[in-house]
Amino acid sequence: MNSPRFAPAGLLLRHGGHRVVFDGGPGAGPPVRPEAWLVTDEHAELRSELRRMAAGDGLVAHAGDLDLDGGGAGGPGRAGLPVSVRACPVVHTSHSAYGYRIECGGLLAVWAPEFKDFPEWAAGADLLFADASSWNRPIRFRGGAGGHASVHQVGAEAVRHGVRRVVYAHIGRPCIRAMDAGLTPEVGEWGREGRTYTLRPRPGEGPGD
Numbered sequence: 001m002n003s004p005r006f007a008p009a010g011l012l013l014r015h016g017g018h019r020v021v022f023d024g025g026p027g028a029g030p031p032v033r034p035e036a037w038l039v040t041d042e043h044a045e046l047r048s049e050l051r052r053m054a055a056g057d058g059l060v061a062h063a064g065d066l067d068l069d070g071g072g073a074g075g076p077g078r079a080g081l082p083v084s085v086r087a088c089p090v091v092h093t094s095h096s097a098y099g100y101r102i103e104c105g106g107l108l109a110v111w112a113p114e115f116k117d118f119p120e121w122a123a124g125a126d127l128l129f130a131d132a133s134s135w136n137r138p139i140r141f142r143g144g145a146g147g148h149a150s151v152h153q154v155g156a157e158a159v160r161h162g163v164r165r166v167v168y169a170h171i172g173r174p175c176i177r178a179m180d181a182g183l184t185p186e187v188g189e190w191g192r193e194g195r196t197y198t199l200r201p202r203p204g205e206g207p208g209d
Contacts (some may be wrong), residue, residue, distance in 0.1 A: 016080075038061075
């Protein structure tokens with residue numbers, strides 16, 4: 001959230017005519033007006049800024065579920081399939097925090113930019129946006145109130161849980177130092193601001209959007 005190099009971690013989901021924002025913050029607002037603004041932590045340090053940004057679009061930034069049909073205002077999606085968005089709890093801090101399961105046509109993307117323990121409900125994800133606050137050692141909050149998993153932990157757990165692709169979206173200072181040293185994760189890849197990630201069916205499976 002307070003990176004010396006990157007804007008706050010955020011995701012824009014596009015499906016047919018639908019646009020939904022996850023997290024973000026100053027410098028990481030949506031390029032188009034979304035229909036919903038979902039957050040992983042309603043008590044995060046950027047909560048005031050997020051509330052103002054969402055209010056500017058006539059929305060309330062909140063944690064919750066969402067169902068999208070296969071079309072939306074912009075016309076039918078490529079496959080006309082509905083999308084299910086579900087807030088799922090993560091172990092991160094002393095108050096409630098969440099990640100999101102985004103499912104469409106048998107494909108699963110997970111937005112979970114902050115967690116101490118790898119979320120079991122992310123198993124089998126086709127695409128996981130994950131925590132990268134730390135490089136090789138976990139971060140533990142004072143008093144045992146939570147923390148952040150390291151990239152090494154996330155990669156190993158992603159393999160164990162059958163995740164197809166890992167993108168590190170919440171990149172902290174230890175990982176920035178690793179990047180500057182030319183290091184890359186053994187599993188997964190660094191997220192890139194402005195990049196589009198598209199869910200595609202596994203070989204031999206039907207079309208998805």
